[in-house]
Amino acid sequence: MIMKAEADGRHANIFTKSFIDFLAMYGHFAGEDLDDEEGGDFEERIYDVEDPAGGRSSQSSSSSTEVTPLIPKSQQTPQGDASPSKAVFLLLKSFVGTGIMFLPKAFQNGGLLFSSVLLVTIAAISLFSFLLLVESREVVPASFGDIGGHLYGKWMRWAVLFSIAISQVGFVCAYMSFVATNLQALTRSIFDGLDFPSYFYVLVQLIVFIPLAMIRNIARLSFTAVVADIFICFGLIYLYYFDFFTLATSGLSDIKLFNEKDFALFIGTAVFTFEGIGLVIPITESMKEPEKFPKVLTGVMIGITALFTSLGALSYAAFGSKTQTVVLLNLPQKSHLVQSVQVLYSIAIMLSIPLQLFPAIRIMETAVFTRSGKYNPTIKWTKNMFRTITLFGCAAIAIGAGDDLDKFVSMVGSVACIPLAYIFPAMFHYKTHPYKKSRIFDVLLMVFGLVTCFYTTGNTIYEWIRS
Numbered sequence: 017m018i019m020k021a022e023a024d025g026r027h028a029n030i031f032t033k034s035f036i037d038f039l040a041m042y043g044h045f046a047g048e049d050l051d052d053e054e055g056g057d058f059e060e061r062i063y064d065v066e067d068p069a070g071g072r073s074s075q076s077s078s079s080s081t082e083v084t085p086l087i088p089k090s091q092q093t094p095q096g097d098a099s100p101s102k103a104v105f106l107l108l109k110s111f112v113g114t115g116i117m118f119l120p121k122a123f124q125n126g127g128l129l130f131s132s133v134l135l136v137t138i139a140a141i142s143l144f145s146f147l148l149l150v151e152s153r154e155v156v157p158a159s160f161g162d163i164g165g166h167l168y169g170k171w172m173r174w175a176v177l178f179s180i181a182i183s184q185v186g187f188v189c190a191y192m193s194f195v196a197t198n199l200q201a202l203t204r205s206i207f208d209g210l211d212f213p214s215y216f217y218v219l220v221q222l223i224v225f226i227p228l229a230m231i232r233n234i235a236r237l238s239f240t241a242v243v244a245d246i247f248i249c250f251g252l253i254y255l256y257y258f259d260f261f262t263l264a265t266s267g268l269s270d271i272k273l274f275n276e277k278d279f280a281l282f283i284g285t286a287v288f289t290f291e292g293i294g295l296v297i298p299i300t301e302s303m304k305e306p307e308k309f310p311k312v313l314t315g316v317m318i319g320i321t322a323l324f325t326s327l328g329a330l331s332y333a334a335f336g337s338k339t340q341t342v343v344l345l346n347l348p349q350k351s352h353l354v355q356s357v358q359v360l361y362s363i364a365i366m367l368s369i370p371l372q373l374f375p376a377i378r379i380m381e382t383a384v385f386t387r388s389g390k391y392n393p394t395i396k397w398t399k400n401m402f403r404t405i406t407l408f409g410c411a412a413i414a415i416g417a418g419d420d421l422d423k424f425v426s427m428v429g430s431v432a433c434i435p436l437a438y439i440f441p442a443m444f445h446y447k448t449h450p451y452k453k454s455r456i457f458d459v460l461l462m463v464f465g466l467v468t469c470f471y472t473t474g475n476t477i478y479e480w481i482r483s
Contacts, residue, residue, distance in 0.1 A: 048160070048161060048177075048375070048379075097302075097304045098299075098302040098303045099303075100305070100312050102302075103302070103303050103308075103312045104312055104315070104316055106295070106299050107292070107295070107299060107313065107316040108316060110292045110299075111290070111292045111316070111320050112248065112323070113248065113365075114187075114190065114191050114194055114365050114368070115288055115289035115290075115291075115425075116289065116323070116328075117194065117342055117343055117344065117361075118285055118288070118289070118341065118342070118343075118425050119285070119286075119289060119324055119331070119343075120327070120328050120331030120332045120339050120346075121339050121342075121343065122282045122286065122289075122328065122422065122426075123282070123332035123339070124272075124275070124278075125275060125281040125282045125422065126278070126282030127271075127273050127274035127275040128272065128329060128333065130273065130274040130275070130279055131329070132325055132328075132329055134282065134283070134286065135286050135324060135325050136325060138287060138290060139290060139317055139320075139321040139324075141438065142290045142293075142438075143313065143314060143317045144457075144461070145293070145437055145438050145441045145442065145461060146296050146313060146317075146437075147310055147313070148442060148444070148445040148458070149163075149296055149297070149441040149444065149445075150300055150309060150313075151448070151449065152441065152444040152448045152449075153297060153300065155448040155449070156448060160293075160294070160297055160440075161173040161176040161177050161180075163444050164176045164440065164444065167447045168447070172440075172443075175435075175440075176436070177379050177383075179432055179435050179436045179440070180375060180436065181376040181379045181380055182376075183428065183432035184294075184372055184373060184375050184376035185373070185406075185409075185410060185413075186427075186428030187372045188369055188372050188373045189410050189413040189414045189424070189428075190288075190414075190421065190425050190428060191365050191366075191369050192218055192221055192369065192410060192414035193218070193414040193417045193421050193424065194421065195217070195365050195366055196215075196217035196218045196221070196414065197217075197341070197342050197345070197421065198342060198344060198345075198358045198361065199217040199220075199362055200212070200214055201345050201358065202349075202355060202358050202359065205349035205350055205355060206355065214418065218411050218414045218415050221366060221369075221411070222407055222408070222411055224366060225366075225370060225407050226403075228369075229370060229373065229377065229404070229407055230400055231370065243364070244364040244365070244368045245364070246364075247360040247361060247363055248364045250360055251344070251357050251360060251364070252327070254353070254357050255327065255331065255343065255344070255357075256327065256330070258347055259327075259331050259333075259334045260330070262335070263330070263334050266334075269332075269333060269334060269336025271332060271333060271336050271337075278479065280426075280472050280475035280476070280479075281422060281423060281479060282426075283429075283430070283468060284426030284427060284429035284430040284434075284472045284473075285422065285425050285426050285429055287429040287430070287433045287437060288426070288428055288429030289324060290437070291429065291433040291436070291437055293436050293441070294436070296313075331343050334346075341421045341422045342421070344357065373406075373407075373410075377403055377406060380402075380406065381399055381403075385398070385399060420480055423476055426472065427473065427476045427477075427480075429472075430472040430473040431469070431473055434465050434468055434469040435465065435469065437465075438461055438462075439465035441461075445458050446459070446462075
């Protein structure tokens with residue numbers, strides 16, 4: 017799109033170029049080359065990583081040190097030209113989405129004080145883990161999966177890609193359920209007595225998603241990304257306004273500082289909210305001065321932690337025990353302005369779903385199909401059918417989540433996001449930086465990730481069965 021504009025004698029403005037760059041991040045999600053139009057590098061690599069002990073993909077010989085790149089410069093990804101300010105925009109775009117709308121209910125599950133303290137703690141641990149991945153990439157300048165493949169063998173590459181695919185599919189399912197919940201509430205408020213079952217609203221979304229899923233050039237989704245962000249900002253601003261208005265007129269609602277019954281559900285949701293590790297490597301690659309990325313990331317994490325904590329705490333303080341899984345449902349449903357917010361936010365999330373699904377679709381396609389469909393219509397339409405089936409699978413999971421959306425979000429955070437955010441980066445850093453002191457922190461992070469993963473997963477399953 018940018019190249020076409022320049023060919024016509026026009027220059028893409030900064031606003032448009034930033035969104036195109038953001039979409040390019042998803043074409044290189046977790047550092048992988050997922051662009052279907054480029055033809056096959058990813059397909060070739062996914063089957064072509066050998067164990068470190070077994071050959072050419074192992075560059076971690078005894079002569080390598082923690083400052084010696086394990087991949088020759090000729091194989092490294094070319095560095096980009098993004099400024100720190102553009103990196104800030106890309107990071108903000110990657111972190112702020114639907115997860116923030118689940119936080120007020122998560123605060124109810126955890127309690128106001130517990131949730132506030134733990135959210136800041138999880139943000140700090142997530143930042144530490146993201147920086148470990150950046151340091152590991154300095155030694156092994158490759159994609160997230162390839163770093164694992166070079167350090168531990170192809171099984172680790174598959175483990176990383178599997179976790180990425182599962183987490184992205186989980187996001188899509190949660191988003192579809194979120195949209196269905198909003199549309200159902202909207203229909204009830206506008207048309208008295210008209211009430212379709214929730215699965216109807218999930219299936220209706222497929223009319224939009226199936227055509228969008230056929231798009232193979234991710235830059236064509238730029239318009240949807242721009243519109244989605246405008247609508248999300250509008251929804252957040254109004255929610256802040258209504259929280260302050262409710263607290264000013266009605267005072268503090270019935271809240272708990274610590275909810276000993278459901279606090280574990282908060283952990284998975286918090287990890288879900290901060291899950292953005294898939295874009296750490298591509299944003300680092302996009303920067304002209306990648307050495308500035310840690311400072312940029314730290315600043316952004318401080319900012320979004322303040323945003324997430326304030327919105328979660330304010331909304332829970334305003335609505336108390338009546339806080340809904342999707343906080344927009346706590347707003348006056350008969351208000352035309354609230355109805356507009358619900359419509360716009362639902363549209364924003366619907367427009368974000370194809371972008372979230374893109375990395376998972378490409379990873380699964382390359383696991384199933386060994387040939388590109390670029391010049392073969394039969395393979396291309398077989399892939400189209402595969403994408404359609406995947407969307408129906410996501411819809412089925414979203415329908416199954418039903419009224420337990422908060423538990424489903426916690427489950428996705430526990431099962432898929434914790435390994436990606438905490439366990440894998442610590443494992444990689446343990447190998448690339450063999451210092452005793454740093455390895456202590458690596459091991460502690462691995463243990464934290466494993467314990468949290470098993471505990472929150474088990475607790476979420478228990479709560480799901482009990483409810």
